[in-house]
Amino acid sequence: MSIQVEVFGDAFPRRMSTFEVYCPNMVRFLDNRDNNNIEHLDVVATWKGISHEQAVELLFWERAFQKSLESLIEETLVADFVQAELDAGAKFP
Numbered sequence: 001m002s003i004q005v006e007v008f009g010d011a012f013p014r015r016m017s018t019f020e021v022y023c024p025n026m027v028r029f030l031d032n033r034d035n036n037n038i039e040h041l042d043v044v045a046t047w048k049g050i051s052h053e054q055a056v057e058l059l060f061w062e063r064a065f066q067k068s069l070e071s072l073i074e075e076t077l078v079a080d081f082v083q084a085e086l087d088a089g090a091k092f093p
Helices: 018-022 052-091
Strands: 025-027 043-045
């Protein structure tokens, strides 16, 4: 069995080149209307003063983390599915 998982979102900026490491990244928080005591602020994050080599390394580690997380989720989903099938087979022989 094989599945493919793609992780994306604000935690994983879609950077295609090392140049984009130097570009500001906007992080927006959803408005929590249920609780008026909390007010979220939008944040702009950027890497300042890093060399080209550091930008290459940062891009590598971001991609490596994303791929490892995707792989872990895929393995967990397959294992859970197989276990559910085994459990169902044990209940209904």
